[in-house]
Ligand code: SF4
């Protein structure tokens with residue numbers, strides 16, 4: 001664990017034009033931030049300055065985000081400038097909807113890299129072109145779900161992602177916000193994902209882009225079936241070396257818990273340093289330390305730590321799947337409707353707790 005967050009995901013955006021217009025849904029992406037309905041104010045410049053002051057000399061990178069495109073923030077350029085003045089590299093992800101040559105030039109001046117989410121639209125290609133023309137290190141963020149896995153494999157094989165981008169970063173779809181549970185790639189439906197991972201691990205040298213993954217997929221990468229070197233894999237960074245700050249100044253171990261109040265520490269009453277050391281963050285770390293410990297049949301607990309502490313549905317591991325099967329037996333025998341869902345949640349919590357207590 002780091003003494004202070006080295007990577008801070010700063011949610012400067014409280015609402016999203018792209019999401020509200022329905023374009024995310026049209027592209028088949030269920031926004032984990034609930035962009036269709038969320039209507040919070042953006043983070044104020046004063047709050048952002050306070051974060052930069054506290055982080056100077058300790059945090060290496062601000063990943064700007066939240067609910068919306070950071071390049072739509074009213075103080076976009078000031079935010080990037082302040083980051084650099086505090087010797088913190090700003091990066092961000094955008095739908096690209098509002099990208100212009102002027103904004104791309106600002107990104108070139110201040111950003112380490114910019115990621116464009118893969119929304120399969122004219123504005124996606126236009127933003128990528130604009131950023132690359134301004135010589136910004138540009139990546140594609142591609143959400144992997146049951147609906148998008150075929151396209152990902154095809155585009156890699158046929159090399160039809162734009163060749164000028166630096167890297168394709170694959171992110172696991174999560175059933176959070178508007179993200180549907182049905183779209184999650186499950187362990188027992190992993191063939192296509194395994195094909196994609198095998199293709200990447202066998203062809204890494206030949207591909208014209210670097211390939212990256214979010215840390216949420218670490219359990220899959222560690223399954224001894226691919227040629228990814230263990231040294232290149234790190235598991236969930238939440239509360240270990242990274243955290244999220246919401247537009248209303250809550251420090252949270254991960255942005256995917258942006259609606260889970262049990263994981264939030266209010267920075268209006270606390271410094272980042274105190275929040276980082278709080279019982280809330282310690283509880284999150286405990287999930288990682290203790291989940292699966294002594295039970296990992298592939299002997300990789302230290303690298304995997306049981307995967308995502310927030311969303312068990314996304315943990316791609318046979319061992320975890322075995323536990324889920326035990327739960328689903330209880331689930332199937334239960335009466336229908338909400339009661340079944342509640343029972344499922346309780347059974348899952350019990351199973352996790354049991355794992356933690358028994359180690
Ligand atoms: S058993 Fe747990 S620690 Fe081991 S690979 Fe699976 S999820 Fe990770």
Ligand code: SF4
Pocket residue numbers: 174215216236237238254255256307308309310311
């Ligand atoms: S908490 Fe879960 S969703 Fe967040 S980074 Fe960790 S693994 Fe990914």
